[in-house]
Amino acid sequence: MKLQLGLVLFGFTLAMGQIVPRGSWCPVPISPRLPRLVGPVRLIIIHHTVTASCFNPQQCLLALRQIRADHLRRKFRDIGYNFLIGGDGRIYEGLGFGIRDEHAPNYNSQSIGIAFIGNFQSGLPPPQMLQAARTLIQIGVQRRQVLPNYTLVGHCQTKATACPGKHLLEELKKWPRWQPKP
Numbered sequence: 001m002k003l004q005l006g007l008v009l010f011g012f013t014l015a016m017g018q019i020v021p022r023g024s025w026c027p028v029p030i031s032p033r034l035p036r037l038v039g040p041v042r043l044i045i046i047h048h049t050v051t052a053s054c055f056n057p058q059q060c061l062l063a064l065r066q067i068r069a070d071h072l073r074r075k076f077r078d079i080g081y082n083f084l085i086g087g088d089g090r091i092y093e094g095l096g097f098g099i100r101d102e103h104a105p106n107y108n109s110q111s112i113g114i115a116f117i118g119n120f121q122s123g124l125p126p127p128q129m130l131q132a133a134r135t136l137i138q139i140g141v142q143r144r145q146v147l148p149n150y151t152l153v154g155h156c157q158t159k160a161t162a163c164p165g166k167h168l169l170e171e172l173k174k175w176p177r178w179q180p181k182p
């Protein structure tokens, strides 16, 4: 209990634009058996989680745990995304850069999956979430985990799904490296 509280507080002390480490929300380390992702990747795929939104670090921590539990129930090996964006404007590490995600069959070995926590079928994510995702993409390029000429797409551009919601997709179309095809 004491440990958990310390980790929550750690979440508070991170500056905006920094990645909140997985260890601050998930006590279970990533299995060494998960397939590695060899960067830099050419593709960024945007998702939404189709869960409630979260607006502060405690809510987001709970949301992350629920999303991971749901993914494990659905027989994923861990949380299915590389990173998640909280409604608190923070970037949360899921699998991170070095592990292959499990959310876009046929593209997982060449992509980073970023999920916006919430449901954006009926409205746009708030500006702090959009900004956090753009910052994360910049971090990926700076760390050479993402090619500078990457392609940005919504999940629905890789398979028949509503993800990441029509409002978020329309927003992505205005971003510099969005492309009609993955």
Ligand SMILES: *[C@@H]1O[C@H](CO)[C@@H](O)[C@H](O)[C@H]1NC(C)=O
Pocket (backbone or CB within 6 Å): 147, 149
């Ligand atoms: C992107 O850059 C990489 C590495 O510099 C290059 O191999 C690739 O052809 C480029 N892709 C596009 C679509 O320009």
Ligand SMILES: [Zn+2]
Pocket (backbone or CB within 6 Å): 046, 047, 048, 103, 155, 161, 163, 164
């Ligand atoms: Zn998706």
